[in-house]
Amino acid sequence: MFEFIRTHKRLMQIFLMLLIVPSFVFVGVSSYGNKGDDANAVASVDGQKITQQEWEQAQRQQMDRYREMYGAQFDQKMFETPEAKQAILDNLIAERALGGEIARNHLTITDATLAKLYAEQFKGDVNQYKAAAASLGLTTTGLDARVRRDMAMQQLSGAVQSTAFAPRSVATRLSDINDQEREVQELLFPTADFTAQVKVTDAMVKAYYEKNAALFLVPEQVKAEYVLFTPEMVEGQVSVTDAEIADFYGKNTARFTTPxxxxxxxxxxxxxxxxxxxxxxxxxxxxxxxxxxxxxxxxxxxxxxxxxxxxxxxxxxxxxxxxxxxxxxxxxxxxxxxxxxxxxxxxxxxxxxxxxxxxxxxxxxVSTKTADQAKEEIAAELKKQKLSKKYSELAEAFGNTLYEQSDSLKPAADKLKLQVQTIDNLTRKPAPALAAAPYNNPKFLAALFSDDSLKNKRNTEAVQAGPNTLIAGRIVEFRPAAKRPLLEVDAVIRQRVALEEAARLAVKAGEAKIAAAKASGDATGFGEAKTVSRTKQPPFNSTAAIAVLKADVSKLPAYVGVELPGQGYGVYRIGKVAQAATPDAARRQSEVDQIADAIGQQDMYGYIQAVKQKAKVKLLTKPAVQASTQ
CATH class of the missing domain: 3.10.50.40 (Chitinase A; domain 3)
Structure with a gap:
C-alpha cells in the first residue's frame, strides 16, 4: 500500500489534504450508512453509529502511515495515550458530520472532473487504477465513490477557508516586528577567566556530594546466565524429500498454472x-x-x-x-x-x-510450470512449514523444561543443544549502547529482575526478544544499588564545584558591569556593533540573540545579561532599533498568507463545530480509556 502512495502523490493528496487531521479520511465511507450495534458503538452522528471496530481501525491506519513516514524513528507509544485516541475519535466524528452536510447539500464531483484526475494520475495505465483500489481494499467502483466524496469534502473545506483574510494593520504590525533590526554590542565574561579565583574546600566537596547523591548512585546490577532459542537452531533438524515434493505438486498443480x-x-x-x-x-x-x-x-x-x-x-x-x-x-x-x-x-x-x-x-x-520448474519453490514452502511446526514443538519443550527444572538452565540447553552464555552488569533498564542485544530486551530484563528470579534464583520464563527469538535467563550474582564512595568521585566533584563557582563569579561581574553601564551610559569594553534581527542568522550565541530580541527597548541604550551554559556570562548593549532598509516584499506576502491560513483554519474549526452540533453528535463511551490499538 505505501509503495503505491509514494508513487501516486497527486491522487493521495486528494485523500490526505482533508479535515483537521487528514489521516482519517480512509475510514467511514463504506460504513457511513451502518446503523451499527448499539452495544458496540462509541459515538452517534446524525443517528448513525461509529463502532469500536471502526475506531480501532482508524488508530491502526494512523499508526501504519506514521510508521511508513518515520521508519526507525517511529514511536508507537505516542499513539497509545488517551489524548491521541480521543483525537482520532474526534476526527472520525468531524468527518461523519461533514459527510452528512455534503449529502444534504447534494455536493457532487462530475465525471469529467474525476476523469481528468485519473488521466493526470494514472497516465493511461488501467492496471495502476486497479492497484489504487486494491491498495485501499476497494473495488474500482468503491474507489470512484471514495475519490468523489473526498474531493467534495476538500472543496467544502476550501470554500470555508478561502473567505478568510488577514487584516492589513495586523499583518503590517507583525511583519514590522519580524523585520526589526537591533544594533548590539557584546561583552563576554568567560568562566575560565574566574577559575583562578576559586578555592574548593573539602567542606564544599562534601556538601555537593550530599546534595547531589543521586548523581553518584550505581544502580542495582546482576551477573546472569542466559540461553537463546532461534529458528536457526531448528533448521538442521528439518529436511524435505523428493517424494514429498512430487506429492505436493500432484495435489496442487492448479497453483502452478497461470490462466x-x-x-x-x-x-x-x-x-x-x-x-x-x-x-x-x-x-x-x-x-x-x-x-x-x-x-x-x-x-x-x-x-x-x-x-x-x-x-x-x-x-x-x-x-x-x-x-x-x-x-x-x-x-x-x-x-x-x-x-x-x-x-x-x-x-x-x-x-x-x-x-x-x-x-x-x-x-x-494458459501455462503450467513443470514439476522440475516448481521443485525449488515447493521445497522452500514445505521446509518453511516443517520449520514452523518443529520450532513450535521445540519452543514448547524449551518453556516446559525451564519451568520444570527451574534451578538451572543446563537441562533446557542440553535437551535442545543450546549454549549457556554469561553476561555481567545488567540493570533494570535497557542500555542504549547494547542496542538490539537480546539480553537488553525490556521484557527479558523485567523477568530477570522479578521477585521470583531475584529472591529464589529461578529461571525466567522464555521471553520473546525478537522475531522468533526466545531468551531465558537466571541470576548468578546480584549487586544492590549503592552510592559511590566520596573518595572515588572527589576529583570529579572538585572540578564541577570549581566550574559552578567560576560561573557564579562571571555572573556577578557581568551584573556589576550592567549596573555601571546603566549609570554612566559608557560603552567601554563592549565589542563592535552588530545587527540582530529575527530574519537573519544571529552574529553571536543564539540564546543571547533571543534575549536581545525580547528585551524592552523603550529606553536606549538597553542592557541584557545572559548566562551562557558552558561559556560564562554575556552582557549585551542595545544602542539602536530600526526597520530594515529594504523589506522583503515576497516574505511579507508569505506572512500575510500564513496569517490568512491560520484564520481560515480557525474558521474551519468553528464551521465543523457548528456542523457537529447540527448533526446532534453523542459520545456513547469514554474513548480515552476503552480504545485499543492492538
Whole structure:
C-alpha cells in the first residue's frame, strides 16, 4: 500500500489534504450508512453509529502511515495515550458530520472532473487504477465513490477557508516586528577567566556530594546466565524429500498454472437500455462508423477511443480496460472479449450501456510450470512449514523444561543443544549502547529482575526478544544499588564545584558591569556593533540573540545579561532599533498568507463545530480509556 502512495502523490493528496487531521479520511465511507450495534458503538452522528471496530481501525491506519513516514524513528507509544485516541475519535466524528452536510447539500464531483484526475494520475495505465483500489481494499467502483466524496469534502473545506483574510494593520504590525533590526554590542565574561579565583574546600566537596547523591548512585546490577532459542537452531533438524515434493505438486498443480490473460480495449457509444429507438439507432450508426474507420486503420484504436469513446473511465486511457477478469464486465462484452484473437477487432456489440467496439491488445495463453520448474519453490514452502511446526514443538519443550527444572538452565540447553552464555552488569533498564542485544530486551530484563528470579534464583520464563527469538535467563550474582564512595568521585566533584563557582563569579561581574553601564551610559569594553534581527542568522550565541530580541527597548541604550551554559556570562548593549532598509516584499506576502491560513483554519474549526452540533453528535463511551490499538 505505501509503495503505491509514494508513487501516486497527486491522487493521495486528494485523500490526505482533508479535515483537521487528514489521516482519517480512509475510514467511514463504506460504513457511513451502518446503523451499527448499539452495544458496540462509541459515538452517534446524525443517528448513525461509529463502532469500536471502526475506531480501532482508524488508530491502526494512523499508526501504519506514521510508521511508513518515520521508519526507525517511529514511536508507537505516542499513539497509545488517551489524548491521541480521543483525537482520532474526534476526527472520525468531524468527518461523519461533514459527510452528512455534503449529502444534504447534494455536493457532487462530475465525471469529467474525476476523469481528468485519473488521466493526470494514472497516465493511461488501467492496471495502476486497479492497484489504487486494491491498495485501499476497494473495488474500482468503491474507489470512484471514495475519490468523489473526498474531493467534495476538500472543496467544502476550501470554500470555508478561502473567505478568510488577514487584516492589513495586523499583518503590517507583525511583519514590522519580524523585520526589526537591533544594533548590539557584546561583552563576554568567560568562566575560565574566574577559575583562578576559586578555592574548593573539602567542606564544599562534601556538601555537593550530599546534595547531589543521586548523581553518584550505581544502580542495582546482576551477573546472569542466559540461553537463546532461534529458528536457526531448528533448521538442521528439518529436511524435505523428493517424494514429498512430487506429492505436493500432484495435489496442487492448479497453483502452478497461470490462466489465460487477455488485455482488452473498447470504444463505447452511450445508449441507455430504455432509450428511445431513434436514439439507439443513432448511437449504433455512430458505432458502425467508428468500426468502419478502425477496419481501415486498426493501429489508430487508442487515438480514436480518446477522441470518441463516451466511457469516462477508459476514454482518457485510449479505451484500455486492462487485464480482463471473468465476471468483471456485462455478458455481451465479456463474450466478445473471449471470442477475439489478439489484435482482432469485434463487430458492434450491444449492452445495457450502449454500443461497444472491442479489441484484444494482448493475449497470454494458459501455462503450467513443470514439476522440475516448481521443485525449488515447493521445497522452500514445505521446509518453511516443517520449520514452523518443529520450532513450535521445540519452543514448547524449551518453556516446559525451564519451568520444570527451574534451578538451572543446563537441562533446557542440553535437551535442545543450546549454549549457556554469561553476561555481567545488567540493570533494570535497557542500555542504549547494547542496542538490539537480546539480553537488553525490556521484557527479558523485567523477568530477570522479578521477585521470583531475584529472591529464589529461578529461571525466567522464555521471553520473546525478537522475531522468533526466545531468551531465558537466571541470576548468578546480584549487586544492590549503592552510592559511590566520596573518595572515588572527589576529583570529579572538585572540578564541577570549581566550574559552578567560576560561573557564579562571571555572573556577578557581568551584573556589576550592567549596573555601571546603566549609570554612566559608557560603552567601554563592549565589542563592535552588530545587527540582530529575527530574519537573519544571529552574529553571536543564539540564546543571547533571543534575549536581545525580547528585551524592552523603550529606553536606549538597553542592557541584557545572559548566562551562557558552558561559556560564562554575556552582557549585551542595545544602542539602536530600526526597520530594515529594504523589506522583503515576497516574505511579507508569505506572512500575510500564513496569517490568512491560520484564520481560515480557525474558521474551519468553528464551521465543523457548528456542523457537529447540527448533526446532534453523542459520545456513547469514554474513548480515552476503552480504545485499543492492538
Amino acid at each position: 489465460e490473460q487477455r488485455i482488452a480495449s473498447h470504444i463505447l457509444i452511450n445508449a441507455k437500455k430504455d432509450a428511445p429507438a431513434a436514439e439507439k439507432t443513432a448511437a449504433r450508426a455512430k458505432a458502425e462508423a467508428i468500426l468502419a474507420q478502425l477496419r481501415k486503420n486498426p493501429a489508430e484504436f487508442a487515438t480514436i477511443a480518446k477522441a470518441q469513446s463516451q466511457d469516462p473511465g477508459s476514454a482518457e486511457l485510449g479505451g484500455d480496460l486492462g487485464a480482463v477478469e471473468k465476471g468483471a464486465f456485462v455478458k455481451p462484452v465479456e463474450e466478445a472479449i473471449y471470442s477475439l484473437k489478439q489484435g482482432e477487432i469485434s463487430g458492434v456489440v450491444e449492452s445495457e450501456y450502449g454500443f461497444h467496439v472491442i479489441t484484444v491488445t494482448a493475449l497470454k495463453p
